Amino acid sequence: MTDQRDLPELGxxxxxxxxxxxxxxxxxxxxxxxxxxxxxxxxxxxxxRPANPMAVRDxxxxxxxxxxxxxxxxxxxxxxxxxxxxxxxxxxxxxxxxVLPRSVEHYKAMLAKPPATPKNLSRLSHYENxxxxxxxxxxxxxxxxxxRFRVRVEENSLSAEKGYLRETGNLLFHLSLILILIGVSFGxxxxxxxxxxxxxxxxFINVPTTYDTLSFGKLKGDNSLQPFQIKxxxxxxxxxxxxxxxxxxxxxxxxxxxxxxxxxxIKVNKPLTFGNARVYLQANGYSPVxxxxxxxxxxxxxxxxxxxxxxxxxxxxxxxxVPDVQPSIGFVASFVPTNARTTSQGAISIxxxxxxxxxxxxxxxxxxxxDSGVPQSVYKIDTTNLKQIGLGSxxxxxxxxxxxxxxxxxxxxxxxxxQVVQDPGKSYAxxxxxxxxxxxxxxxxxxxxxxxxxxxxxxxxxxGLAKNSAPGLEVEVSKFxxxxxxxx
Amino acid sequence: MQTTxxxxxxxxxxxxxxxxxxxxxxxxxxxxxxVRTPESSDSTAGNLLVKTLDYKRTEKTARIATAxxxxxxxxxxxxxxxxxxxxQHVPWGNMYEFSITGALAFTGAYLIALxxxxxxxLGLFVSISVLLTLGTAITLLYRDSSPLVPxxxxxxxxxxxxxxxxxxxxxxxxxxxxxxxxxxxxxxxRGARPAWLQRVPSLEVLDQLSYRLVAFVFPLWTFAVIAxxxxxxxxxxxxxxxxPKETWAFITWVAYAAYLHARVTVGWRGRxxxxxxxFAGSTFLFNxxxxxxxxxxxxxxxxx
Numbered sequence: 062m063t064d065q066r067d068l069p070e071l072g073x074x075x076x077x078x079x080x081x082x083x084x085x086x087x088x089x090x091x092x093x094x095x096x097x098x099x100x101x102x103x104x105x106x107x108x109x110r111p112a113n114p115m116a117v118r119d120x121x122x123x124x125x126x127x128x129x130x131x132x133x134x135x136x137x138x139x140x141x142x143x144x145x146x147x148x149x150x151x152x153x154x155x156x157x158x159x160v161l162p163r164s165v166e167h168y169k170a171m172l173a174k175p176p177a178t179p180k181n182l183s184r185l186s187h188y189e190n191x192x193x194x195x196x197x198x199x200x201x202x203x204x205x206x207x208x209r210f211r212v213r214v215e216e217n218s219l220s221a222e223k224g225y226l227r228e229t230g231n232l233l234f235h236l237s238l239i240l241i242l243i244g245v246s247f248g249x250x251x252x253x254x255x256x257x258x259x260x261x262x263x264x265f266i267n268v269p270t271t272y273d274t275l276s277f278g279k280l281k282g283d284n285s286l287q288p289f290q291i292k293x294x295x296x297x298x299x300x301x302x303x304x305x306x307x308x309x310x311x312x313x314x315x316x317x318x319x320x321x322x323x324x325x326x327i328k329v330n331k332p333l334t335f336g337n338a339r340v341y342l343q344a345n346g347y348s349p350v351x352x353x354x355x356x357x358x359x360x361x362x363x364x365x366x367x368x369x370x371x372x373x374x375x376x377x378x379x380x381x382x383v384p385d386v387q388p389s390i391g392f393v394a395s396f397v398p399t400n401a402r403t404t405s406q407g408a409i410s411i412x413x414x415x416x417x418x419x420x421x422x423x424x425x426x427x428x429x430x431x432d433s434g435v436p437q438s439v440y441k442i443d444t445t446n447l448k449q450i451g452l453g454s455x456x457x458x459x460x461x462x463x464x465x466x467x468x469x470x471x472x473x474x475x476x477x478x479x480q481v482v483q484d485p486g487k488s489y490a491x492x493x494x495x496x497x498x499x500x501x502x503x504x505x506x507x508x509x510x511x512x513x514x515x516x517x518x519x520x521x522x523x524x525g526l527a528k529n530s531a532p533g534l535e536v537e538v539s540k541f542x543x544x545x546x547x548x549x
Numbered sequence: 550m551q552t553t554x555x556x557x558x559x560x561x562x563x564x565x566x567x568x569x570x571x572x573x574x575x576x577x578x579x580x581x582x583x584v585r586t587p588e589s590s591d592s593t594a595g596n597l598l599v600k601t602l603d604y605k606r607t608e609k610t611a612r613i614a615t616a617x618x619x620x621x622x623x624x625x626x627x628x629x630x631x632x633x634x635x636x637q638h639v640p641w642g643n644m645y646e647f648s649i650t651g652a653l654a655f656t657g658a659y660l661i662a663l664x665x666x667x668x669x670x671l672g673l674f675v676s677i678s679v680l681l682t683l684g685t686a687i688t689l690l691y692r693d694s695s696p697l698v699p700x701x702x703x704x705x706x707x708x709x710x711x712x713x714x715x716x717x718x719x720x721x722x723x724x725x726x727x728x729x730x731x732x733x734x735x736x737x738x739r740g741a742r743p744a745w746l747q748r749v750p751s752l753e754v755l756d757q758l759s760y761r762l763v764a765f766v767f768p769l770w771t772f773a774v775i776a777x778x779x780x781x782x783x784x785x786x787x788x789x790x791x792x793p794k795e796t797w798a799f800i801t802w803v804a805y806a807a808y809l810h811a812r813v814t815v816g817w818r819g820r821x822x823x824x825x826x827x828f829a830g831s832t833f834l835f836n837x838x839x840x841x842x843x844x845x846x847x848x849x850x851x852x853x
Contacts, residue, residue: 098800102796112790341785487788505765
């Protein structure tokens with residue numbers, strides 16, 4: 062009876078131990094690794110929200126029913142989904158449970174002497190036997206030490222082993238994978254990532270409010286941004302005249318950091334570095350600089366308005382919102398740097414540089430909804446409750462008059478999109494990656510093998526054994542034998 | 550000037566294709582004419598007319614086939630280099646350029662392996678697959694030589710892409726060997742090999758060879774992925790972002806890691822190992838074709 066009462070408790074512990082052993086077995090680690098590979102597939106076939114939110118929105122429009130199911134399975138954000146996280150966390154634990162005990166074991170084995178010479182050498186592969194020579198064991202011993210074998214000396218035999226580096230490399234490789242995983246999680250928990258559109262001539266100050274979008278790692282507070290400032294002095298984009306493909310982007314900036322001011326440039330592939338934060342040049346576009354006047358010629362709005370590029374020739378869309386007049390005015394606009402007209406699409410741009418810029422707009426009047434508290438896109442205006450009062454276009458220097466006021470396109474300036482990234486884990490990941498390759502090479506090209514020699518009354522016996530049946534031992538054993546015989 | 554080099558490159562590629570065709574024909578000749586049907590008086594038993602292979606008869610053809618392959622390799626190399634000069638960057642800015650460079654790497658992998666192993670039986674396959682690749686490249690994927698977009702202007706382009714291309718060439722070679730294994734395995738199940746297959750090494754050798762190729766190139770592939778990550782950090786602001794290309798590179802890596810584990814620690818050999826090898830190789834091919842042609846993401850540049 063007592064046994065029965067004890068059983069559940071014992072059972073639970075045993076179950077835990079059983080589960081742990083299962084989880085940390087190599088088989089489970091391998092299955093988890095494969096599973097992670099398979100789990101990564103949907104994210105490459107289905108549009109992902111972090112990379113391409115527009116495509117996800119389109120998917121919802123085209124296929125709403127399927128999209129809802131995808132959403133439930135987190136298929137629009139696979140790599141942050143609970144099930145993907147579950148797989149890699151399990152893999153992480155399994156890897157640790159698998160590799161750490163093996164490392165300890167290997168460390169002990171490295172300190173210990175090779176195992177004793179087996180009784181029956183003739184059963185092993187690479188067995189040879191020949192007549193005794195006087196100083197056989199001495200010669201064998203010197204060959205072993207010359208070839209850096211570790212040797213266990215016994216009464217009438219030597220047991221030698223070499224190639225621990227293979228397992229060392231193997232363990233180093235797997236330990237480095239753990240380091241990479243630590244680096245990745247560290248970076249995502251304590252990092253930050255933000256984008257800001259900055260007009261040429263304007264200054265970017267690294268505080269949360271200047272960002273257009275900003276996200277922090279789960280464990281990072283938002284008060285720890287580095288206090289640097291970047292003023293964009295000039296931006297130049299070069300394009301291939303034949304294909305409009307970009308050739309080069311360069312931004313010249315004035316950087317203020319810790320009281321020091323310096324001139325620098327940012328290019329694609331050449332970010333700026335501030336401690337562990339880096340600033341990247343990610344995108345560019347145009348900001349028309351406009352002045353809007355009311356009927357009495359008073360300026361009611363003036364300044365650059367960033368427009369959002371839609372294609373490779375930088376046809377851009379945007380919105381100019383003028384809330385400070387009664388009633389409010391909004392311009393739903395598009396901007397083309399090099400104007401051309403097609404009958405099917407209306408105004409298009411045929412080159413991304415400012416060769417023949419033109420601002421086209423429709424003018425709307427009514428409540429723009431800026432005070433409604435609903436977040437709004439700065440590039441769009443919801444015109445459902447507005448009344449259209451005009452339709453026009455202007456080139457730089459032109460003014461367009463409408464009932465109730467006028468709009469002037471003063472000039473056009475470029476803007477750049479700066480990305481600020483802080484990833485405190487990336488150096489760990491890099492070190493992990495370098496160590497992983499080192500470990501991999503050592504483990505793939507290292508060979509672990511043992512050679513034994515025993516002197517008996519009837520002669521000398523030699524045998525060898527290669528782990529993982531690595532090739533080349535035969536040659537090594539025959540070299541050893543000829544050395545022992547005194548042939549070389 | 551640049552256009553001239555592009556034309557020169559095209560001529561070289563076309564010439565290489567012609568020579569690959571001749572090499573293919575020579576390989577086919579070799580295999581076909583080495584088969585020797587014994588005359589009826591030869592067979593003392595009277596009823597067994599076993600066809601055998603007599604390579605002494607075709608040794609000359611075999612040498613010509615290999616020599617043609619080397620010549621084609623040199624021509625293709627010249628084509629790739631001229632393409633690089635015309636575009637003024639390393640010739641892997643779009644899929645046409647990847648394809649010709651990949652074909653070069655594949656031929657190179659074969660020729661290098663040939664020095665160590667007797668792989669001439671593979672020549673037939675290598676020449677036809679390179680021909681198909683070049684044909685597809687020049688008809689479907691051809692793009693005018695053009696400068697690089699800013700994100701590609703980096704030393705890492707050379708390091709990352711060359712590591713990836715070499716890995717790809719060797720992975721595919723391993724796949725071919727694994728495929729040959731599976732085919733021969735089936736053939737041998739039904740009985741003795743037909744004469745024209747006697748040249749191909751034994752199953753054990755094929756099995757071991759595909760493993761060696763993978764084990765040799767796996768660290769290089771790992772390096773290619775890591776070099777890509779380092780580059781991505783400076784170009785895109787993150788070292789890993791699950792871009793489709795990155796995702797599939799990871800999947801390929803996982804598949805080959807599983808293959809190596811299956812062989813080394815679990816002791817898989819033969820049929821199962823060959824299938825796993827082919828599966829892993831096809832994830833690489835999928836990455837190459839799907840992500841470049843239909844995929845989205847940061848690895849799609851300039852049309853193709």
